[in-house]
Amino acid sequence: xxxxxxxxxxxxxxxxxxxxxxAAQPVRTERVxxxxxxxxxxxxxxxxFTIVLRQxxxxxxxxxxxNPGDSGEPTDLTWRAPQGWEVGPIQxxxxxxxxxxxLVNYGYSNEVLFPIEVTAPANARTxxxxxxxxxxxxxxxxxxxxxxxxxxxLTLPVAAQGRDDQTWGPRIAAAVADLPRPQPGVEARIxxxxxxxxxxxxxxxxxxxxxxxxxxxxxxxxAAAAQRPRIGASGVSFSLTPGVSxxxxxxPLEGVVVYESREGxxxxxxxxxxxxxxxxxxxxxxxxxxxxxxxxxLAALEQAAGGVEYARGASLDAASFFVAxxxxxxxxxxxxxxxxxxxxxxxxxLSLAGGAEAGxxxxxxxxxxxxxxxxxxxxxxxxxxLRSAGEAVGWGFQLQASWVTAALAxxxxxIGLNLLGVFNIGGGVQSAGGGLTxxxxxxxxxxxxxxxxxxxxxxxxxxxxxAIGVAITQSALTxxxxxxxxALGFALPLTVLHFAPGLQRLIPKPGLWMERAKNVLAxxxxxxxIWLVWVLAEQTxxxxxxxxxxxxxxxxxxxxxxxxxxxxxVAGLVVFVLTAxxxxxxLLGIESATLTSEPWSPERVAELRGEGRPVFVxxxxxxxxxxxxxEAAAFTPRVAQAFERANVAYLEADWTNxxxxxxxxxxxxGRAGVPLYLYYSSQSEPVILPQVLNEAxxxxxxxxxxx
Amino acid sequence: MMMDKYRRPMLMLALAGxxxxxxxxxxxxxxxxxxxxxxxxxxxxxxxxxxxANGQTRTLEEFRGRTVVLEWTNHGCPYVRKHYxxxxxxxLQREATADGIVWLQVxxxxxxxxxxxxxxxALARVRTDNAAxxxxxxxxxxxxxxxxxxxxxxxxxxVSADGRVVYQGAIDDRPSARPASLExxxxxxxxxxxxxxxxxxxxxxxxxxxxCSVKYAD
Numbered sequence: 020x021x022x023x024x025x026x027x028x029x030x031x032x033x034x035x036x037x038x039x040x041x042a043a044q045p046v047r048t049e050r051v052x053x054x055x056x057x058x059x060x061x062x063x064x065x066x067x068f069t070i071v072l073r074q075x076x077x078x079x080x081x082x083x084x085x086n087p088g089d090s091g092e093p094t095d096l097t098w099r100a101p102q103g104w105e106v107g108p109i110q111x112x113x114x115x116x117x118x119x120x121x122l123v124n125y126g127y128s129n130e131v132l133f134p135i136e137v138t139a140p141a142n143a144r145t146x147x148x149x150x151x152x153x154x155x156x157x158x159x160x161x162x163x164x165x166x167x168x169x170x171x172x173l174t175l176p177v178a179a180q181g182r183d184d185q186t187w188g189p190r191i192a193a194a195v196a197d198l199p200r201p202q203p204g205v206e207a208r209i210x211x212x213x214x215x216x217x218x219x220x221x222x223x224x225x226x227x228x229x230x231x232x233x234x235x236x237x238x239x240x241x242a243a244a245a246q247r248p249r250i251g252a253s254g255v256s257f258s259l260t261p262g263v264s265x266x267x268x269x270x271p272l273e274g275v276v277v278y279e280s281r282e283g284x285x286x287x288x289x290x291x292x293x294x295x296x297x298x299x300x301x302x303x304x305x306x307x308x309x310x311x312x313x314x315x316x317l318a319a320l321e322q323a324a325g326g327v328e329y330a331r332g333a334s335l336d337a338a339s340f341f342v343a344x345x346x347x348x349x350x351x352x353x354x355x356x357x358x359x360x361x362x363x364x365x366x367x368x369l370s371l372a373g374g375a376e377a378g379x380x381x382x383x384x385x386x387x388x389x390x391x392x393x394x395x396x397x398x399x400x401x402x403x404x405l406r407s408a409g410e411a412v413g414w415g416f417q418l419q420a421s422w423v424t425a426a427l428a429x430x431x432x433x434i435g436l437n438l439l440g441v442f443n444i445g446g447g448v449q450s451a452g453g454g455l456t457x458x459x460x461x462x463x464x465x466x467x468x469x470x471x472x473x474x475x476x477x478x479x480x481x482x483x484x485x486a487i488g489v490a491i492t493q494s495a496l497t498x499x500x501x502x503x504x505x506a507l508g509f510a511l512p513l514t515v516l517h518f519a520p521g522l523q524r525l526i527p528k529p530g531l532w533m534e535r536a537k538n539v540l541a542x543x544x545x546x547x548x549i550w551l552v553w554v555l556a557e558q559t560x561x562x563x564x565x566x567x568x569x570x571x572x573x574x575x576x577x578x579x580x581x582x583x584x585x586x587x588x589v590a591g592l593v594v595f596v597l598t599a600x601x602x603x604x605x606l607l608g609i610e611s612a613t614l615t616s617e618p619w620s621p622e623r624v625a626e627l628r629g630e631g632r633p634v635f636v637x638x639x640x641x642x643x644x645x646x647x648x649x650e651a652a653a654f655t656p657r658v659a660q661a662f663e664r665a666n667v668a669y670l671e672a673d674w675t676n677x678x679x680x681x682x683x684x685x686x687x688x689g690r691a692g693v694p695l696y697l698y699y700s701s702q703s704e705p706v707i708l709p710q711v712l713n714e715a716x717x718x719x720x721x722x723x724x725x726x
Numbered sequence: 727m728m729m730d731k732y733r734r735p736m737l738m739l740a741l742a743g744x745x746x747x748x749x750x751x752x753x754x755x756x757x758x759x760x761x762x763x764x765x766x767x768x769x770x771x772x773x774x775x776x777x778x779a780n781g782q783t784r785t786l787e788e789f790r791g792r793t794v795v796l797e798w799t800n801h802g803c804p805y806v807r808k809h810y811x812x813x814x815x816x817x818l819q820r821e822a823t824a825d826g827i828v829w830l831q832v833x834x835x836x837x838x839x840x841x842x843x844x845x846x847x848a849l850a851r852v853r854t855d856n857a858a859x860x861x862x863x864x865x866x867x868x869x870x871x872x873x874x875x876x877x878x879x880x881x882x883x884x885v886s887a888d889g890r891v892v893y894q895g896a897i898d899d900r901p902s903a904r905p906a907s908l909e910x911x912x913x914x915x916x917x918x919x920x921x922x923x924x925x926x927x928x929x930x931x932x933x934x935x936x937x938c939s940v941k942y943a944d
Contacts, residue, residue, distance in 0.1 A: 090878050090939045092902055122877055122939045158804070158903055163840045164938045166804045166903045237901070238934045263895065263934045 046169040050077045050159045055151070055173035056184070057137075058191040062149075063181035065141035070173060071191050072096065072109065072133040072155070080161045081126040084114035086235055086274075088242040089122035091164065094133070094157040096171075101149055103140030110134045113199050113277055113290030114233055116317050119162070123243040123317065125233055132194040143177045150174045199275040199290025207276075207295035211268025214244075214258035218301040219276055219293055221254040227278040228286065229315040232257045234274035238264040245321045249305035256304040268297050279312070286312070313494065340497065343489040344504045350483030351508025359431065359547040360475045362438060362540035364513055367467050369533050371516060371523045383464035384517025388510045390468020395506035396499060398472070403495045421558040425567045425606045427477060428551035431544045432571050433578070434474070438541035440534070442578040468510065475509070477551060555606075562605040562647055573598035604651050619672035621684065628699055633667045633721070636705075638685060638695035640674040646694040649712040658714055661721045764875030767894055767932045771885040772873040778861040779848035784830070791887050793922055794828040795915065797859070798871065798940060800841025800879040801851050804903040805937035809880060810855045812908055815897075819858040822919060831862040834871030836943030841879065842866060868942040878937035882915050886922065893918040895933030902936075 045054035052075040059068045074082055074094070083091040098106040110133065114125040143149065156168045207219040217232055230248040234240055244260035255276070261267045272295040279286040311318040354360060367387070371380060436442060483505065490501035516522050556564050577591030617623070619636055627634050639646040662669055674681045674693050685695055688707060696708035698720050706720060765772060771794075775785045786794070797815070799806050809815040819829050833848060835841035843851055848862045865871055874883060874894075884893035897915055900907040918928045 087901075090937060092936075119939050120942050120944075156904060160938075162939075162941065163802065164804055164903070263932050 048167040050080050055171050056187040058188045060184040061176045061178040061182050064143040067138045075130045082157050083126040085111045086237045088124035092158040097154040099152040105138040107136035145179050199292045201292045207293040208298045209272045209295040210300045215267035218256040218304045224250045224255045226281045228310045230278040230309045248309035250309045251303040251306035253303035347486035347501045347504035348508035351505040358543040363471045380517045384514045386464035387468040388514045390465040391510035392506045394469045394472035395502050399502035422606050424555045428548045431548035435541040435544035438537050566602040566605045569602045616669045616671040619670040627668045634699040636670045636697040638672045638693045643693045653712040771891045774870045779845040789828045794885040796883040798876040798881040799831050802840040803879045803938035829859045831859045834865040834868045835941040839941035878935040881935040892928045896935045
């Protein structure tokens, strides 16, 4: 009986000893579990198949890609294989960028499969097993690094007929399919500069996010520099900071472009191997910033570089969340005294002077609060919508659209005029609370809140940038909560004033002083308007400023004459609408952006015509009103496209300052001044276009040239 | 018609706002990015005035006229261990100091981080490793490390007698923590010091450093 038990035990032990090498034993170090697996359960002689090194890495720890980035070291395998067995190099899966303090490393986390190709010798003996042994070495890091090594083995039966491993065959096939590879049609160029520009023709660029380039060569570029990826219709581009080699744009650059692409309902990480040749950038790869998701580890790095407020992309822990909320609240409080907001709020506060509104004050306070909260939340939702549409947004993003800048400038100008008593809304006489927000009305209280928020948008208070920077990289709910905190801080002082008659009584009785205070407050508003005009000048150039100031003058006219009665008001509004209808175009800032010019010279014209290119010359000057009107009306995006299609060179002869060459050219065409529009087609004589230009005319002229 | 579509008028403003926020938030830079200056090779080396392990204040100025080697170190880092456990770093320190060169170890690990040592600890570590630096500088706030743009341990800098950075980067051409990798390695620092000794320009003046990250204070 005892003997029988022993025999069974012995048999079990022998079986275990024999079976053990067949089932790959994972080697567990303190931080990594590593093992080898084969796609084939049995291998035929001469067969080529794939095995994998699987690493299961402890949470928060990483191993490294072939180029480890700023620190670290790639996993290394030294093989001991029987005679005739060939084991290939590690094939590297798509890496992740891992930021640490000021460094960026390239590597892997959690579970990773490294495919390796193995070729069995043709004379491998069937019916036997083969054992492949690897001395593995890897560096595994979190905040500190630990080198680890292990001996890994894989034993496989050799059979006349190979067969797939049911578990690992499909997994390994998937891992191989996901490897970054060169793709047909994906062309890339590297163009010298600081930063250098890497342009990659990627067919689905419109649908990608979190794009980054990983070079094979560690010395090629700075791993931790922002790459400011941009996308366009035909691909993606990256700004690269040269590394120690300092030869970006002079030598071919190899590496992997990593991105997430929209696949079905979710996002899938993809890598494409590229070999960029030095040369001119590929066109259509940098129309707009490429989007980042909130959980992208380098979102903060990229956003700091992109001029958007700084934010850390990782999801917030509770403490950071409350800090962000607190900062938002504090920022909102301080926003009350920013120059673009204070005048609007002061007027509202003054309306409570001496307890004048005592009866209705609490209700108005609540409505004011609701107005602020609603407007902030609407802003937050607009921000979330834009973000999900892939726009890079931050506080002040509204001002990146020139028409918004212009509208805000007009609003501030109008508020200023109102404070000076040029006009009143609601038909009231010169009363303390009178203004854009009808005095005493419930709607008035609500819209004071809304108006104050709109007026606040160009201003940034301390603490606010940080909070919003956090908000824009977080989930929609967090974004809304942070904006709600901002709104709470912003609305609090005035709301409290409404509910505290004691405080209201501290404001002196209404009188002349109040009117004067209002008048003085008009000037910070004008100051804010001036600043916005300056912003607009940067966005649209002088034509936009001209348009805005014309509209502002018309607005002032309408507001002024409106005081004389209804008929005058209608007349004023007609003037305003007509002015706006004729001059709004440059405020969109598109016309001026699409047509690129080069300076005119007779030599340049001759040279271009020598190349067989048609040439359009615009003789213009900043002080020439006709010229500016023509440019605004006729040089549309369609004209720019037509020029591009027909390969027309657009030259500008700027006569703003005295220039004898230009004067001579004008005289040659029988003109004493600008504008003059010349079109050189393939014929020898240039066509002179009319002095009053329109889009259709140019298109018609150029069409004769169409290829 | 020559408007630049991509000009960011908001950029300056946003940066100004950001700077203001960073100043105000000050020490509580919960979300702040640590700024790192990197030094151009050939440019004037950033001045420093910092305590060493003996409590003495050391400055770059006091070594003017002598070649200075700066070695960022962290005794817990496997890359540093490779060079100390093999005796490689100590040998280089002895060669250099024997030639009148100043060798300064710099510890930029923040308190609580790997490699952080106080004065006593740093002196003990020098004894344990049988190291031979001129001094060990303690930079727990990371001010000096950031001024030099020190990224790794070991990260090596050589400052010439006239105060310029004439070498920065790796100690050798084997970016590995494996002791076996030392065999046949080309030591960039030794080569650069030989160039300086011979009155030549340093042949390889900049390489990509390798090693652990410097464990700066957040």
